Amino acid sequence: MDVTLHLAQQPEADELLGRSPLAALVGMLLDQQVPMEWAFAGPYTIARRMGADDLDAHEIAAYDPEKFAELLSAKPAVHRHPGSMGKRIHQLCQYLVEHYDGDAAAVWKDAGSGTELLCRLKELPGFGAQKAQTFLALLGKQLGVAPKGRREAAGPYGEAGSFRSVADITGPESLAKVRAHKQEMKAAKASGR
Structure with a gap:
């Protein structure tokens, strides 16, 4: 994995997302109840606060959960809910250490199909169906991870030429x-359509 993503809209943070599978997973985990740019800048902020150039699942899993939550809570906070998100990131890293020897990319490296990969993503702490489908679409559309049936498994997020999620963001336009699109969806939901 060594591509340029444009999700944090900050060169250093986007560079980390493009080269670090764990940073990309953590950014996706943080992408709720805050602006997307804030969420995807989070892995870079965490790495800097840990005095590192990258995130390491083993190091985060070994961290005291309360201390890790404090790390995310320092000003400016990494997320609107830094305590709960700190615990989720910690749980994610523990899961990765336990099931994938700390290698986030191993979640998708040998997936035989889009359905299998979607199941693996949904097993990750903090990843529900929609988040898993969105991340699956991001893997396929921007990170070159393309097991058979990945578009179908990603649901509407996998559609070519769509502009519905982070999977479709390649720049300001x-x-x-x-x-x-999100505003249209919100308006349609508010009007009962």
Whole structure:
């Protein structure tokens, strides 16, 4: 994995997301109840606060959970809910250490199908069906992970040419299109359509 993502809209943070499978997973985990850019800048902020150039699942899993939550709570906080998100990241890293020897990319490296990969993603702490489908779409559309049936497994997020999620953001223009789509969806939901 060594691509340029444009999710944090900060060069250093985006560079980390593009080269670090764990950073990409953590960014996706943080992507709720905060602006996308804030969420995906989180892994870079965490790495810097840990005095590292990357995130390490073994190191985070070995961290005292309360101390790790404090690390995320330092000003400016990594998330609107730094305590609970710190615990989720800690749980994610413990799971990765236990099931994948700490290698986040192992979640998708040998997946035989999109369905299998979706199941693996849904097993990750903090990853429900929608988050798993969105991340599966991001893996396929931008990170070159393309097991058979991945578009179908990703549901609407896997559609080519769509602008519905982080999987479709490659720069400012596509970011604006994704935001417009989300506003349309919100308006439709509010009006009962």
